[in-house]
Amino acid sequence: MKAVVYTRYGSPDVLEIRQVPKPEPQANEVLVRVHATTVSRTDCGMLRGHPALFVRLTMGLLRPKRPVLGMDFAGTIEAVGSGVTSFKLGERVFGMSPENFGAHAEYLCMPEEGTIAAMPLGFDFDEAVICEGAWYADTYLKNFELSRGQKILIYGASGAIGTAAVQLAKSYGAEVTAVVATRHLDLVKSLGADRAIDYTAEDFTRIDETFDCVLDAVGKTTFFRCRKLLGPRGVFSATDLGPWWQNVLLSSWSSITRSNRVAFPMPKSSGAVIDFLKARMEARELHGVVDRRYPLDSIADAYRYVETAQKTGIVVIQVAHTDEPFFDAD
Ligand SMILES: NC(=O)c1ccc[n+]([C@@H]2O[C@H](COP(=O)([O-])OP(=O)(O)OC[C@H]3O[C@@H](n4cnc5c(N)ncnc54)[C@H](OP(=O)(O)O)[C@@H]3O)[C@@H](O)[C@H]2O)c1
Incomplete structure (x- = not known):
């Protein structure tokens, strides 16, 4: 072959x-x-x-x-x-x-x-x-324990993980703010984002709003840039290690101090993951x-x-x- x-x-x-x-x-x-x-x-x-x-x-x-x-x-x-x-x-x-x-x-x-x-x-x-991008996206959303009415900001919502994260977050009933470049604003709205912010035109970290969860879906920002966006019990996660592995280190520190501000969950594969994604696809909640x-x-x-x-x-x-x-x- x-x-x-x-x-x-x-x-x-x-x-x-x-x-x-x-x-x-x-x-x-x-x-x-x-x-x-x-x-x-x-x-x-x-x-x-x-x-x-x-x-x-x-x-x-x-x-x-x-x-x-x-x-x-x-x-x-x-x-x-x-x-x-x-x-x-x-x-x-x-x-x-x-x-x-x-x-x-x-x-x-x-x-x-x-x-x-x-x-x-x-x-x-x-x-x-x-499946791979959606599996990663859902690992983060499940770790956030995202539920109906919660607010999530997804930075870099135009990649494989980001496009899946927007759709899955909506399927959990969350209110989604997606941060992307100008060329992707219409796309993320079509995927269900309630609000789209153009990171090339506006500093998304300065918006006057807080979130229950902030997901850096492309590994291009940091907890320190985003922490003003987190509400009192807000959690930050990123799909990449970050500069000097800071997302792993901050996640460990968060666990030790029980502050739960930064999480770096590792995805675990199982047949149930594919069954879950298939159900979302057939429900027209994920494509x-x-x-x-x-x-x-x-x-x-x-x-x-x-x-x-x-x-x-x-x-x-x-x-x-x-x-x-x-x-x-x-
Ligand atoms: N794909 C996977 O399954 C997978 C698995 C594990 C980990 N990861 C890691 O997770 C990260 C995301 O993976 P992915 O596959 O979803 O990424 P991807 O599809 O390669 O992401 C590309 C998208 O990110 C946007 N982007 C690039 N620079 C940006 C910035 N500075 N700010 C905001 N958006 C930016 C790009 O559009 P614009 O430049 O126009 O904004 C583009 O649409 C990567 O670091 C990867 O190593 C990926």
Whole structure:
């Protein structure tokens, strides 16, 4: 099968499209024929060699242990292991592979009990590859214990995590203020934001309002800039470590002092996460914002674009299969 392989850390130039053996499912696994995947900021981080030692130890200290990246996937079940009971051949499925990656390929094995579910009704494959960003977004919202009527400010609401966070926060009944650049004001309003602030025209930290939660969805601001925005029991979270790992340090300090001002929750994957996202998608409360689509053969260009940190929502990779039958229109 065709796969996008990297054998050393580096720029998108190190990616190679290669023929590799098709994986064979174990007894508890399914083989997914991948139709769509994404290039996410996580993939970009793994390609370059993640700076955090604990991630590097898992991914390979000097060179990558897992040669194929790609977390989000949507496709069809091609084969099932002998013990699999919940999926059948040809079924349309979606999900993510946060531990083993591997979705930048024509086929991917997933454990039956893993982060995989039947496709949400009414979605195409390339609209369903939103789980990773939405999973991160929901981890933060659940940690905030966001509930009806609470006020949340989402900074950087135009990325994969931010667009999902706006929609999920609305599904929890929160009042959402989204902070984005001018070009994204209409987008975040269309996703349900009650108020949109243009960070290029206005200093959002000076608005005369406080919030129950402030989420920095792009890791570009800090707790110290945002603390005036927090109400008496307000909590700040960010999706990135922050300068000198300050979000991790401040979160630890918050726990020690029980001030609960800064939280840095780590997402935990489970099948229930995908079931939850599927339910939100089918309820029309969550959909993907697709910025660009690339064929698998042009995936290095997709990485180059995602690395600019300028994408809106997600960047989809469409996986055409070399063994697909050719239907002549005549
Ligand atoms: N994607 C994931 O699943 C994932 C998982 C874990 C952690 N993370 C981390 O979480 C962060 C966000 O990830 P993401 O994938 O959601 O990001 P992303 O999609 O790459 O975010 C890009 C968006 O952020 C906006 N942006 C860029 N600079 C900004 C700034 N200074 N202020 C406000 N908005 C800005 C960009 O629009 P404008 O420049 O026009 O404003 C663009 O629309 C990244 O630091 C990433 O490493 C991501």
